[in-house]
Amino acid sequence: MDGITFDHVGIAVESLEKALAFYQGVLGLKLEETEVVAGQGVKVAKLHTGKTTIELLEPLGPDSPVAKFIEKRGEGIHHICFEVPDALAVVAKGKEKGFDPVSEGLKPGASGRQVAFLNPKSTFKVMIELSQGPADAGKKK
Numbered sequence: 001m002d003g004i005t006f007d008h009v010g011i012a013v014e015s016l017e018k019a020l021a022f023y024q025g026v027l028g029l030k031l032e033e034t035e036v037v038a039g040q041g042v043k044v045a046k047l048h049t050g051k052t053t054i055e056l057l058e059p060l061g062p063d064s065p066v067a068k069f070i071e072k073r074g075e076g077i078h079h080i081c082f083e084v085p086d087a088l089a090v091v092a093k094g095k096e097k098g099f100d101p102v103s104e105g106l107k108p109g110a111s112g113r114q115v116a117f118l119n120p121k122s123t124f125k126v127m128i129e130l131s132q133g134p135a136d137a138g139k140k141k
């Protein structure tokens with residue numbers, strides 16, 4: 001598909017503070033920002049790795065989808081994200097071929113972007129985030 005690029009890996013953690021002690025304190029990755037994304041029930045820490053980004057996701061409460069993920073599967077890789085020009089077009093194409101979205105429509109994601117997720121049950125146990133937005137949103141300067 002034209003214009004698709006790999007954007008980031010999202011990692012579910014119980015505590016940003018503990019995870020940052022490793023990613024920042026040991027690996028030396030640069031913490032770009034932390035942001036509460038209430039709609040997704042998470043606090044996100046974005047770390048730069050040079051060419052791409054790691055997102056650490058700490059649940060805001062027990063009802064957060066990320067809390068449920070950790071409860072079921074433990075901490076670990078939660079999703080991978082591709083930036084696309086038109087996320088809903090990809091979702092529609094996926095549905096046509098039997099790859100289901102987690103929910104309908106776009107949701108507000110981190111950095112003012114609009115996102116959709118594909119259900120990992122249909123996408124080989126890896127949740128896929130599709131992210132679109134203003135060309136400069138969430139971009140490194």
Ligand code: CO
Nearest residue numbers: 010055081129
């Ligand atoms: Co993400």
